[in-house]
Amino acid sequence: MEGITNSAEEQQPSTPLSNSWSNKQESSKNEKPKPVGGFVLVHAGAGYHSESKAKEYKHVCKRACQRAVDRLKAGALAVEAVTAALVELEDSPFTNAGMGSNLNLSGGIECDASIMDGKSLHYGAVGAISGIKNPVLVANRLLSEAQRGKLSAGRIPPCFLVGRGAHDWAVSHGIPPCPSEKMFSLSAYKRNKRKMELAEKLDTGHNQTKKRRQSCENVSFINGGNHGCLDTVGAVVVDLEGNVAAAVSSGGLAMKHPGRVGQAAHYGCGCWAENTCNMNPYSTAVSTSGCGEHLIRTMLARECSTAMQSEDAHQALLEAMQNKFISSPFLASEDRVLGGVIVLRCCRCVEAPPSQNIQGILVEFLWSHTTESMCVGYMSAQDSKAKTHISRLPPGTVPGQCLAIEGGVCRLSVVE
Template sequence: MPGIIAVHCGAGFHSQKFHHNYKNVCKTACKAGVDVLKNGGSAVDAVKAAVIVLEDDPLTNAGFGSNLTTDAEVECDASIMDGKTLTFGGCGAVKKVKNPISLAHMICVKQSEPLPLGLVPPTLLVGSGGLKYARSNGLKVVNSKKLISEKARRQFEKYKQLLEVKQCELLDTVGAVCIDDSGHVASACSSGGLILKVPGRVGQAALYGSGIWADSLDKSGASSVAVSTTGCGEHLIQTQLAREIANDVKNGSFPPSDLNRTMTEKFMKSDHLRDVKQKMGGALVLHANNKMEVSLLWGHSTETMILAFMKTSSDKPKVCSSDLWNRFFLTSENY
């Protein structure tokens, strides 16, 4: 079967003025992931490559160009999950690491490497510990100022003066889901967090079960699923939305209905968010049943969500600017 990768630039509000730019970076990210798959790389390698493209573009809120904390610094979160092994790697509130997804990938991969004296390798590293780990393993580390884009600086100055953060306009968390030609899945996400966030704050992009989920451990006897969520991190953490979606889609009978039900019952109507007036969340989902029939789904409660997807057998990606028309939006593509 052909491999498939899909990426998103977040669920939130994307100004119509920049839709073309968002679509272009999504297409470039898809191509990077597909190139990895065509060269024999795994789904994990492919989502890493795709997210690096998204992190390097100042338009997104991940890596270079991330939202600034109240101390005017960039602190990033990222994670990767390998559905083949169920291994997860995450990093949170990390400074100076050029591509946080590379750190999350390294943490994920190194969990399969035995340590002396029976020591247990980390699943999640934050702050200075994450930076030290990145340096010791040869990842690219830069001066903090090199991660601040002009756009991020302008936003910081504007909202610092207003003292009122419009979070719904600044949720360009990025992510990717992938299924490789062997039928295994992986997912990834990366985020600079909310603008004017408290230093040290860690969002869903770093946390197990909240930002991503991937499971293809038993692809011959059960369905496989990969999920990457986006939106307000606190909302996604309190509902553990990625894992809830994965479990319901994996064990359900009709993926579009299963995703719709989870987003409605376990997010929009969640008791954990009962006092939240504007619930901001979205998800990008790949599902493959044991006959290797694949569906790509996405849904969001925010005004917009921009994404792209591509098969290894295709010449170019397909791109979508998904808009909300006063209701929860859900759609799917079948392969």
């Protein structure tokens, strides 16, 4: 197996999570402080991250982590925190999601997004939605509406809406529309249009080898737009109750056909979250990125979640990426299989003798990609700032035919 790297970091909180509420203890000495906190892992897309924009990619990951941790410190559950992280990623002009989305063939923006709650196992998604600045807010609202139960006359509430219907539903539920002209760059569209036309001209040429090479180069650049060939952004979160949640958001491929819906909206393909139960010893949360069609045909998010129930998380993810993705029989006709995942799994653990009543959550977090690079950030509620990293394939390896895998461990402590 080629191109495998591994690193691990262990974060030890310096104080128990209950200390984060110490300022309130003066006014409520007789009340037991409510523990707050958790952990977040985000990604800014799998693809190619240029060195010239590395600082911007890392910065947006830091902001997304901080946004989620702020919500966790305020007592929010995992779903609310993961939504906050995605809003920050969608608001950045450097990511291919929300405000920074790629343009389709018609020069418009159509976004995909989904979110999943590991506690209720509910899921909400939107596909090819236009005129909404933060598609993840619509996906999250669909999820929360589904949790309320059936509609009038016993109707089942929708979990996945697309196109104009998704836009109108969002507006009717209080999510403000955003004028399309505020969400795209006309110059980028014209530039990509010229490159696509050049690629189409090459398709009529007689030199097949040169045609394939140059066409691939042009389409690769087009798909990156201003993002260096980046796709879906996402996040995974665990709160101190042990609930997990995952979310993804994407502007899709540049110059895509109007109406195309990528993996970011598809169930089991863009994200997955599932709390521990009798059958599963671990809670797991997964968010994917890369070529949507490859991720849809392999249902990679759910495959990785299932794999994480094995004892060795690192080995399990490595085998899942190799056997369920790169070597998947569903992608046998593909020369290069492009994608990336961030994965979080956790379980309750006892960190002291039972008499001290101290418990915690052991969090293992990993990322893996077959693309040239993937930018990630992570942070616990005890950290003063997020850590970021641009993971790259080892030199000399071929994107789409090999993989990189890295990760770490974090222990979250709480006095009960």
